[in-house]
Amino acid sequence: MAPETSELTFRTAGHGDVPALVALVESAYRGDASRAGWTTEADLLDGQRTDAEAVAESIDRPGTVVLLAEADGELLACCLLESRGAAAYFGMFSVRPERQGGGLGRAVLEHAERTAGELWGAEEVEMTVIGQREDLIAWYERRGYRRTGIRSPFPYGDERFGVPRQPDLYFEKLTKTVAI
Template sequence: MSSETSELTFRPAGPADVPALVALVESAYRGDSSRAGWTTEADLLEGQRTDVEGVTAVIDAPGSRLLLAERDGELLACCQLEHRGERAYFGMFSVRPGQQGGGVGRRVLAEAERVAGAEWGVRELEMTVIEQRAELIAWYERRGYRRTGEFSPFPYGDERFGVPLRPDLRFEKLIKAL
């Protein structure tokens, strides 16, 4: 396809990007549209994944960057980077469901690692992944991330992060040396 031969471009998100970003994140993780890709959380969580306030807060936070990946002006993916001293946090990673499995996510992750290491000078990139997402954790492991065995609870009762469909959700921290 000619669209896949066009180069991905990266840029920081701004306030005008918020509505498209909310739609992208929701489409990648929630509801039936998310099932077109492989990163869906629809079997684990219902409700929202993010909202206008959450995305705006990431864009406005000091030491934070919401990175967009576009091809020919079309938003295909995004990720959050947050500078945390010698580490950076990687989150809100979303790839349009129809684009998943074609290398877009690998390229976004590589760009996030480049920004964190080259621009911020951090030594490690960390993230948290829902422990039950074995296929996703394995994808990160193939890209050099290691499971730490450090867990944090899922925010049950805070519907800003979704409505859990099971009682045992928790996050595991993954880290990669840059």
């Protein structure tokens, strides 16, 4: 399928975007609606992925930007970038489930990598991915990310991150060197 990015525009999120952002993130990862796309975590986690308070805190956090990808004023995707010295952390990456698989996610990821370099001179982009998400990790590897082998525990007992459906979840750190 050809990328559907010709009309894509990017902007920074503000507080007025919080409800739409929460709805987008939840639709991409949780519940039956997320199963329309391939990034669902519904088999691994129940509960919420984020909430309005967490998204608003991200928008306000110094050294952090939440990017929105829109077409004709419609929110299609988002991500978070956070400056971490020579690196930028990439997270909260969400694409509307019915728009996944058409190149939109790749376009957003590439824009985020350029933005990290332009804003902060980041030489590397890093992220954490649930280790059991082999299909998603493979997608990132095809885009130049590498597995570091660095793992961190899933925050069991903190329902702000979801309710695990299995006892062995963990995060794995991925990194990519980006041109500045």
